[in-house]
Amino acid sequence: MSRVLVLNAGSATLKFGLYEQDACRLRGLVDRIGDAPALRLHSGEVDTAGFAPAEVGHAGVAEALLDWLDDCIGLDDLAGVGHRVVHGGTELAEPVRLDADRLTYLTGLEPLAPLHQPHALAIVRDLLARHPELPQVACFDTAFHRTQPRLRQLFALPRRLADEGVLRYGFHGLSYAHVARRLAEVVGPASAQGRVVVAHLGQGCSLCALEAGRSVATSMGFTALDGMMMGSRCGRLDPGVVLYLLRERGMSVDEVERLLYHDSGLLGVSGLSADMRDLLGSHDAHAAEAVALFIDRLIGEIGTLVALLGGLDALVFTGGIGEHAAEIRQRTLHRLGWLGITLDAPANARHDLRIDRGHSSVPRGPAVAVIPTDEEGEMALGTRACLAREGASFPR
Numbered sequence: 001m002s003r004v005l006v007l008n009a010g011s012a013t014l015k016f017g018l019y020e021q022d023a024c025r026l027r028g029l030v031d032r033i034g035d036a037p038a039l040r041l042h043s044g045e046v047d048t049a050g051f052a053p054a055e056v057g058h059a060g061v062a063e064a065l066l067d068w069l070d071d072c073i074g075l076d077d078l079a080g081v082g083h084r085v086v087h088g089g090t091e092l093a094e095p096v097r098l099d100a101d102r103l104t105y106l107t108g109l110e111p112l113a114p115l116h117q118p119h120a121l122a123i124v125r126d127l128l129a130r131h132p133e134l135p136q137v138a139c140f141d142t143a144f145h146r147t148q149p150r151l152r153q154l155f156a157l158p159r160r161l162a163d164e165g166v167l168r169y170g171f172h173g174l175s176y177a178h179v180a181r182r183l184a185e186v187v188g189p190a191s192a193q194g195r196v197v198v199a200h201l202g203q204g205c206s207l208c209a210l211e212a213g214r215s216v217a218t219s220m221g222f223t224a225l226d227g228m229m230m231g232s233r234c235g236r237l238d239p240g241v242v243l244y245l246l247r248e249r250g251m252s253v254d255e256v257e258r259l260l261y262h263d264s265g266l267l268g269v270s271g272l273s274a275d276m277r278d279l280l281g282s283h284d285a286h287a288a289e290a291v292a293l294f295i296d297r298l299i300g301e302i303g304t305l306v307a308l309l310g311g312l313d314a315l316v317f318t319g320g321i322g323e324h325a326a327e328i329r330q331r332t333l334h335r336l337g338w339l340g341i342t343l344d345a346p347a348n349a350r351h352d353l354r355i356d357r358g359h360s361s362v363p364r365g366p367a368v369a370v371i372p373t374d375e376e377g378e379m380a381l382g383t384r385a386c387l388a389r390e391g392a393s394f395p396r
């Protein structure tokens, strides 16, 4: 039976899935990297006792996971391994087999995604050393957005920089591709082909405008720092702030990078936590302000994309916060009544697939949906398609 393993090196977690044909056979993640790494399987098993020591960081955790997978499932006889590599730059816009040239190209993009790209590529190299014959495939967050019109990819910077690749790329494309795949079933074929805004709200947060199921605009840009406020990233920021910190505060480039990627967002404003659950459960005034800012920024991002789309047929929430935080959805939707949105509060509290009132009675206003994301499932599809296309010894 041909089996594909997928690995998703996110900013805070390392997720994996083992797929046999289209069925997921084993799924899990390592979280609390850098603190107390624990391996958790979706079946409920948890290995916290010495899975990997706290001090090993991303590379050590990946090594421990590969050891575990080697023992547990035998990596050698897989048809291939798919990796989430967030940045594919201008050249790579669909899943590709990894070879030395492509690895070099993708390594050159590491500064554009410092929380993700280096970790994913370190795993590729580790696997290459262990199992040189094993086909490895990169699946890109940026790929889904490469269909965007040129205007949406441009910064208002001198033209030569755009020619050199300083463009808005957008991220979370694997998540958006999965949502686009499920849209028709959840909101109906007409709305799915219409003007749709998807809010991916996890550790990283971004929004995407879809027309006929294709990305036409998104909130993230050159890097995964732009747009929506996130767990520990600032999102959209006046670039003058960066100049001020560098020149007037004498901060180094590394210190500013740390501030923007690790110390900002929900964590920076609350002073407490990057985790939305902690903030929603807190009575602290700064936690409340961080949540209020998150909602205000979310409404602004939705408004921008609705304006670019010229209207709204469906709004979709996904990602850890989008799927599980009913309070965030309710407080956001409460302020979007002007769009004709109606909220079915009990459905929202239950995290139903459809949470607008138009669903149960006469259709009215845009559909509002909660669609659980599945980046790993999307990567499994992309990896198989790539292996078939690129003529690997597939299926084995």
Ligand SMILES: Nc1ncnc2c1ncn2[C@@H]1O[C@H](COP(=O)(O)OP(=O)(O)O)[C@@H](O)[C@H]1O
Pocket: 010, 011, 012, 013, 201, 202, 203, 204, 231, 274, 275, 276, 277, 278, 280, 319, 320, 321, 324, 325, 326
């Ligand atoms: N029940 C919940 N209520 C509020 N927030 C939640 C809930 N479950 C998960 N989250 C939030 O989702 C975020 C993680 O999202 P996720 O998509 O899993 O992250 P990642 O980007 O690492 O894949 C965290 O901020 C977490 O607090």
Ligand SMILES: CC(=O)OP(=O)(O)O
Pocket: 009, 010, 011, 012, 086, 116, 141, 171, 172, 202, 203, 204, 205, 224
């Ligand atoms: C691109 C990005 O921000 O990803 P994540 O949400 O996994 O951090």
Ligand SMILES: [Mg+2]
Pocket: 010, 202, 203, 204
């Ligand atoms: Mg994520």
